[in-house]
Amino acid sequence: MKMKKVISLVLSAAMAASLCGCLGGSNAATTAAESSAAGSAAVAGEETTAAAAAETKEHSADAVGLKLSTTIKELELTTVPNGMGVQAMADYLDEQDGGVYLDMYLDGVLGSSTDELLGGAQTGAFDMVALSFGNWGDYTDGFAALSIPYLFTSSEQVYAYIDGPEGDAMKQQVEEDTGMVVLAFLDVGFRNITNSRGPIKTPDDVKGLKLRTQNDRYQIAALEALGATCSVISFSELYSSLQQGLVDAQENPIINTYTNKFYEVQDYMTLTRHAYTCTILAISRESLDKLTPEQQQLVLDAGKVAQDTAREKLVEVEDDYLEKLGKEMEIYDPTQEELEAFQKVAMTSWDIIEQDMGSEKFNEIVNAAQEIADSLK
Structure with a gap:
């Protein structure tokens, strides 16, 4: 796969000019712009101005503000696990008072597409991004393991993979391919199918369904x-x-389905749990290297705080949101035998994934995941 290491210079230069440089000292931390209707270009400039002006804490003139660009909304900093993780990082940096703080630009005010977000970070328009791992595929295969359907069937398996040598290898490849240092995998949970046609209890019930997916070729294949x-x-x-x-x-x-009110236009949900989802919080290597060694360690520690917080919050809010969804739509939780039927059919796509990825890498990933699954039994 060809990696897009550098995006449009015109776009990046425009971003850089509008921000007047990154890693600069400031007396006020940036918070979110007010959330707007998706795609409203008319208010985007006003939101950016509002984001730059909002204050949460005074900082010394020589403090370093790390500019974070993301599509996460302000409300989500207190309502969804990945947003709570970002807020936890900001709070941790403020509490440590190590001369570095998080300068947040939310709701896509500095760009919402993958090219705008990663391109901006790669060329210095801002320092950090928080972006779903599925959107990194045109830039790196580092997160490919997370896209393989039903490779993981529990959060414990995912965490063991991410936190072990496999996760370290992921981070190394991502940095080599993109120049971005992964700070955290911010949990969002496993994906499930909703629809307006009728209950889905078997793989046959999926046939002919007009289904919106991410731009993730492995999940699409499944x-x-x-x-x-x-x-x-x-x-x-x-x-x-x-x-x-x-x-x-x-x-x-579950989190996304509830907070985005998809239950208003969908009547049925089946807990297929076919793929894991997380948001990647990352900083450019160039921005990280401009910090002192002490500040660099502080940022790495803050990333760990963000990751741990997202995991903890997922446990707290997912069951609550599922209960609320149950009052709005019909939810079906397959038995283990029924779930295995979904897995068996979806996993026929693994041949395509192996061919695309190469047998050596594919088998390495699958074997590592299987060893983890066996160790947790």
Whole structure:
């Protein structure tokens, strides 16, 4: 796969000019702009100004503000695990008072596409990004293991993989490919299918479903193996696409399905748990290297705090959101035998993934995941 290491110089230069440089000292930490309707270009500039002006804590004139660009919304800093993780990092840096703080630009005010976010960080328009791992595929294969459907069947398995040598290898490849240092895997949970057509209890019930997916070729291959007709639609347009009947199904973690009110346009959910989802919090190597060794360690420690917080918060909020969804839509939780039927069909796509990835790397990933699964039994 060809990696996009550098994006449009025109775009990046415009971003850099608008921000007047990164890693600069400031007396006020940046918080989020007020959330706006998705795609509203008319207010984007006003939101950026508001984000730059908002204050949460006074900082010394020589303190370093790390500019974070993300599509996470301000409300999500207190309501969803990945957002709570970002806020925990900001709080930790403030509490340590190590001369570095998080300068947050939320809700896509500095760019919402992958090219804008990673390109901006790579060329110095800002320092950090928080971006779903599935959006990194055009830049690196480092997160490929997380895209293999049903490779992991529990959070414990995912965490053991991420926290072990396999996770270290992921981070190393991502940095080599993109120049970005992974600070945290911010948990969002496992993905499930919702639809407006009818209950899904077997793989046969998926056949012919018009399903919106991420732009993740491995997950698309699995869902197509189940018989769905997949359409890649931007997340910001998903609600309206469901409402207008352009697609009749979508797949997302419980958190996203509830907070984005997909239950208003979807009647059924099946807990297929076919793929794990997380947000990658990363800083450019160039920005990290500009910090003192003490500040660098502080940022790495803050990333660990963010990751741990997201995991803890997922446990707290997911069951609550699932209960609330149960009052709005019909939810089906497959038995273990039924779930294995979904897994068996979806895993027929593994041949395609192995061919794409190469047998050596594919078998290495699968064997490591299996060893972890066996150790947790």
